Amino acid sequence: MSRFVRFARSFSNSSAARRHGLLHELRDRGLISQISQPEDRLISQLDSGHKIKLYCGADPTAHSLHLGNMVPLMVLLNFYVRGHDIVSLVGGATGRVGDPSGKKIERDILPNQAILQNVQRINDQLKRFFENGLKYYRSKNVESTNVGSWTSVDNYDWWKDISMLGFLAKYGRHIRIQSMLSRDSVSSRLEGSGGLGFNEFAYQILQAYDFYHLFNEQNVTVQVGGNDQWGNITAGIDLINRISPKAQCSPPTGLTVPLLTNSAGEKFGKSAGNAMFIDPEISTPFDIYQFFFNISDSDVSRFLKIFTLLPLDEVETAVVEHMKRPHLRNGQKLLASEVTELLHGAGSGKEAQIVSDIIFGDTHIINTLNADEIIRLFNNARILEQGKKSESLMELICRMLKCSKSEGKRKLGQGSISLGPLKKRVVQDLTDWSSYLIDDKLLMLRIGKQKCLLIEMT
């Protein structure tokens, strides 16, 4: 090996190299929509190996973060694993006011008790996200010793001590009405018929002050958010530039990610009602796996870059291979398994994949497992059904499909019912299960081509 190649290899593994080019990589991953000026300053800080501190906030307006929220969090994760410090903020204060960004009508505000519960749950989700994200990164990078720090804050902790009088007297003059009116979140609502309450109008001041507070108290210089947050983030930059002497030598920066939309072009999130929540109590690892397994071929490359930490050259190779035989869905399988591992920890992607393979009729995999293992996997996926050996097949079908006896009879007569891993077609009712059960306790019931149920029979 030449000295140059050796140097290049060790440089590419060094922490300076890992920081160097990070913004370019995030751009290539499709994770950057806008960066505030002066962008050069941030680039040169990163190029010189300077450690920076970034934050991203979420309001506790639902009990769980969702995959849309994960996009800006992936930016934080990319910085974190390369040695930068990150702060996640939960808006215990801002959640009581309501962000008008991207909203056509005023939000309903949750009762205080629900907000407090959501703050707790979202904090737990963030902790799990960064802990699992780091383990996921380490599982791929043996040399990853130089990670940053992660802290979590709740903006209620500083807002609870601020009085309106004190705030207006100290900061009021530095917050300019003209700029507030010109922000999209405000101007678009003023143009519409619904108008805007003072709470939502003032929201940007709260988020602006958060950035100022974290800039001053914790040396946070970059705020990350979805593109709908641009106005709130630049409000913070304006405030910091006006009143903080530190801004001269270390200017605040805003970085937004593109908003992930569904096929109808709606922002993927709570308000559009199409959210896939990441809390394991709401979505199992298998749900996450299924979600990504079912995406279209045209989204495979984009989502692999956004939602995983796979190196970009590996993504490219995987996509080329996938497009040669898209019907095998290998691209979706890779994506689904990686995101599941990232969110739910090592081994979870593989387990979800086994469940999926069994459902989609992979007889090889089912033959390698015993009934207890399959029961455990399906139980974890929360899709294990329960049945009684004393039930007849017809009774079982009617119960599982919540259908009438005549409908169940029709299904049987049509030949759409098959039993066991060998998919034996059954056209008549039966009560003797012995030849169909795996290890005398587990029944695989297929109804048509779409439905496959695993039923623990006692």
Ligand SMILES: Nc1ncnc2c1ncn2[C@@H]1O[C@H](COP(=O)(O)OP(=O)(O)OP(=O)(O)O)[C@@H](O)[C@H]1O
């Ligand atoms: N679909 C998305 N794509 C990218 N970023 C998103 C998406 N949805 C939310 N975010 C970002 O996640 C962060 C937290 O968002 P927030 O707590 O407001 O959730 P939300 O789903 O946007 O809520 P709502 O739908 O009620 O507005 C913000 O920076 C926001 O821009």
Ligand SMILES: N[C@@H](Cc1ccc(O)cc1)C(=O)O
């Ligand atoms: N306004 C953000 C959440 C947030 C709240 C406070 C902040 O300081 C930052 C971000 C949103 O609704 O998505």
